[in-house]
Amino acid sequence: MASAVRDLELDLDAFEGPFDLLLTLLLKDAISPSEIDIADIVVAFVDRLAQRDELDLDACGEFLVLIAALLELKARQLFPEEDAELAELExxxxxxxxxxxxxxxxRMKLAAxxxxxxLEDQRERYFRLGPAPLAPEPERRLAAQEPLRLAEALRGLAVEPPHVSLSHMALRFPPVAQFVERFRALLRKRRVFDFDAEVHGLSRVEQxxxxxALLELRKEGEIALSQAAPFAPIRISRGEPAVAAAEDSRPDEGRMPQWNARSA
Incomplete structure (x- = not known):
């Protein structure tokens, strides 16, 4: 290889040193061909030739062979699939x-x-966005319609909707007096009865x-309520209005106020 090519000093982004060393590193896969800028190598070689008085044809030939091989390596690395397709051809x-x-x-280069x-010639031109003023308006064509079907649809819309009953959403409260009289009648027959047994089977509103009604009777002093434990059955018994009346007839002097259902 000619001395001008072997001793060519390169100053690239990925390599700095003689061209001979660069080729060695490329053959040993120490440097990827994609990292080498081929154009910079060509410019360095042309500058080297310009410094000499005569043209070294042998050096130019060697350089062309090496640079072509380098281009082939770089092309095969950048386009491996195309390289495989070319390898199958004669x-x-x-x-x-x-x-x-x-x-x-x-062709692509000329088109670009x-x-x-x-782009350079029409840089100062501006285009108005929107449809052209003389653009023909498309004719809107409707499919064939059947007047009878349209009249039938309108007739269905004109019918009043059925009345929706909301009676099932209303809460009906039985009168309190009804249960008051019922409990009074039970107390005339029995002295004690269970509240849970009497309201069993009734709705939550009726319960x-x-x-x-119990609270109303307790307020009037007609009944007495007792419960053995929290959430235990409530037992209802007859009250003692005579005792309550006697206590109410006592003078208020010297008596401590006590809480009762009536004061509540």
């Missing part, structure tokens, strides 16, 4: 495929250049009204 077919791809690349020129 030499003549591979050359034709390469020529086709180069022609396609040239044309788009860039158009609440029956309990209010």
């Amino acid at each position: 030499p003549e077919e591979a050359a034709e495929e390469l020529a086709r791809r180069l022609a396609e690349y040239r 250049q044309w788009l860039r020129e158009q 609440a009204v029956a309990f209010l």
Whole structure:
């Protein structure tokens, strides 16, 4: 290899040193070809040739071979699938495929250049957004309609909806006096009875009204309530109005006030 190529000093982003060392590192996979900028190597070699008085054709040929091999390595790394497809082709077919791809690349490059020129020429132009003022309005066509079906649908909407009864949502409270008379009649027959046994089978609302009747009778002093323990059955017995009346007839002097159902 010519001395001009072997001793070519490179100052790249991923490598700094002679070209010979760079090739060695690439062959040993110490440096990835994708990290090397081929254009910088070419510029460095051209600058090296410009410093000499005569053109070294041998060095140029060696450099072209090496730089082509480097480009092939980089292309195979960047496009592994395409490299596998080309490897299955014959030499003549591979050359034709390469020529086709180069022609396609040239067309894309020319198209990009044309788009860039158009962008530069029309940079000062502004386009109004929205439909064109003379754009034809599309004709709205309705499908064939049946007047009888439309009249039938309107007739169904005109019918008044059925009345919805809300009676099942109303709470009906029986009168308290009904249970008061019922408990008085029980006390005339029996001296003691259980509240739970008497309201068994009634609704929760009727049981609440029956309990209010008990409180009313207790307030009047007609009954006495007893319960052995919390949540135990409530026992109802006859009251002693005579004793209560005697206590009420005593003078208030020297007597401590006591709480009772009536004071509540």
